[in-house]
Amino acid sequence: MSPAENNPGRGDAPRPVLSVRGLTIQVATPNGAKTVLEDISFDLNQGETLCLAGESGSGKSMTALAIMGLLPQPMARITAGSISLADGTELSSRTEAEFRKIRARRISMIFQEPMTSLNPVMTIGSQLAEVLLEHDMCSAAEAPAKALALLKDVRITDAEKRLRQYPHELSGGMRQRVMIAIALACDPQILIADEPTTALDVTVQAEVLELIRALQREHGTTVLMITHDMGVVAEMADRVLVMRSGKQEEAAPVKELFATPRTDYARALLAAVPRLGDSPARPDPDRRHDILDVEGLSVRFPMRSGLLNRVTANVHAVENVSFKIAPGETLALVGESGCGKSTIGKALLGLVPSDGSIRVDGDQVVGVGQAALKQVRRNIQMVFQDPGASLDSRMTVGAQVAEPLQVHGIATGSELRDRVEWLFRRVGLTPDQMDRYPHEFSGGQRQRICIARALALRPKVIVADESVSALDVSVQAQVLELLRELQEEEKLAYLFISHDMAVIDQVADRVAVMNLGQMLETGSREQVLRNPAHPYTRRLLSAVPIPDPTRKRPPVLPRAGEVGTPVFKKGQGPEPFALNEIAPGHWVAAHPDTEQAA
């Protein structure tokens, strides 16, 4: 049954396969029971896709775990409400043994991180067979053939070969396909997908979402999808349930929600979503001189093997990359995971050994001693992706912001305290928060602290490595605004590393696209994002989900050629791309399919 048949406009009433009524969950904490989910009610109708959308801590995953009977025991328990299947089976009071019969056969689930959901020491084939045999779906003799059929069903290339491979031999997208194959092995009525594409690259995400839709059409599976990404919601959902701190805020058909959100929260949430194409105007940077000048940068990591543990091959993480950034300018570095964009960020701070030339305000980074490097680092600092991991949990945040000043001997005593107080105010925090520890802050506040620490030395260049990727959209918008203000006032140059095209559209003056350690295309934001010339860039852009259910994204472009590898035998290397200038400032690597920009 296709989702279209469930349109309210048609005569037949939607048939719920799962009903949740007044679901309330409490979690035991040292300070007593805490209600984490309060009075959630919804119906999941046959064949539709219902999205539970919300920011972190909204209780969306908790809801899914309750349906699957996977709530963390004994801390969490259902204190009120019911979860029932279409035939009246009540799920909220099942024992573990009873749940085992329901899972996989009637409801299955796929998770965010496919690598941790698969057993690393079992082949894909035996993991599939295990599920089939566990639930008596076939005899042991039939299992291999059935497993192969399942893999073909999820459109994995070379399915026969994959059966004999181990999870680490597959790419992230393939692993998630395997997880879907396992989830669908017993042909369940309901598939719960908890952030199934969050850990995947945008092109792979588009393919996996397409696969889920296709399987849904073929099998008539009902999908309950959990996501924080409003783009994914717009693309996948028939109906949406917006959740916030354990309560349901708004339930509506997807088009209605995006067109006329009824609650303030849903309105604010949708307003905060960065959209590709609505790029704010950017002030003209001062291009008279460059504050950062990178020339022919290469980073190679040796791979040792053999009896004598000699270097036999190199990972060419970054290969012959050059770019310049002017004061007050933002260059965005985009590419899929493993393309070398983060390695460039580390090389700029002298954290990985590199070749070529990196000049920060005229001072060389490559090949200089520790003392010289320390001086350069006063002018270039970095803000990492995960603010929780980049703060020391055992030190007060005030002490951590003060550290750069101490390390460089810039301030001591009351002067130091004054400087730190000033930095706290600068990033929108109050000085009385200085004596607290990182765990007492929210994610957005922690990122503000990291920014304050990076600003302590008054650097001229900031490397922002996925600095807003781990934040909820509303907080993300606030942090981006802070970064913009700081840039305007201090004439900071940003190297903004990100995989999120929509965010890049908000912040960048120029964009550089990378793949396998090399730069494929670079130019102004308008040139690269509106007139992409290289097939790789075009494919990347075609995969970005559009947070608007009325505009259907065309199917993602096919991959141009084979997926390469950055590993080369010693003495060999990748073929260098020649960059051609196709328009003023718009450089593109030569490729047979490269289009001339208009």
Place this chain on the structure above:
Amino acid sequence: MNTETTNVPDQPATAKRHPAKAVLLAILKRPQSAFGLIVIVAMVLAAVLAPWIVPYDPNDQMFDGLSLEGAPLPPSAKFWLGTDLLGRDLFSRLVLGTQTSLIIGVLANGIAVVLGATVGIVAGYFGGVVAAVLMRITDLMMAFPALLLAIVLAAIFKPSLLIVALVIAMVNWVQMARVVYTETRSMAQRDFIEVQRAMGASAPRILIRHILPHLIYSIIVFGTLGISTTVLLEATLSYLGVGVQPPTPSWGNIIFENQTYFANAPWLVFFPGLAIVLLALSFNLLGDALRDALDPKLKGRH
């Protein structure tokens, strides 16, 4: 919308107390750790005040300390913990033995912890050749029979309390080095350490201010567990004649002198054994409390 609110209410003013005082308060608040602290303080006092609190001369082989058949006496009002094979008062010997055992336990273990943690943290942070050399030495020490090494070392140097402590430390530091090495390695790749490198902090600064505080958990757990092995290793050395020389009592050599009579005079093994267990347990409980008191995430939870 403003989702950036702290989930923790303002801390009460008591959090501003002097850190040492706050730690002591945290220890005394929990019955387990308060017990540990009291036992340790009592043992230290017993060791220091031993000459004044023992009821009998610990080395005096008393006539009335043996039964008419010449067997040791069980605990009684006169001899609180009974007497040993030579008619010496067990309680007096145990109290005097506290000196030796505490010194060995704390000193030997202290040296082992410092040495092991230093080797582990340096090898773990710097990696490469430094790690290869240091960890091969550690492996070598691990593969070498510990007792044999102790005997050889003790035989070369004239047995004394300090030498015995050093010998035991030489044997015991390797486990600590291994644990600290592994933890430091994973720690060194964490973002907040990378941030330190990026800001230009020196290696000693990173190691002491940022890595060491995170290793406290393992160091305390392994450090306190090491105390009982240390006390027992001292006993083994005494037994083999290369440890503390008789008639100076230590808990270990009291057990070894009397172990063959366990069936007839169980108190001779039971009480010194209990003393060792109490010492190790107390350090363990105290260590746990110390670890929690130093963890900002657990502040004010108990």
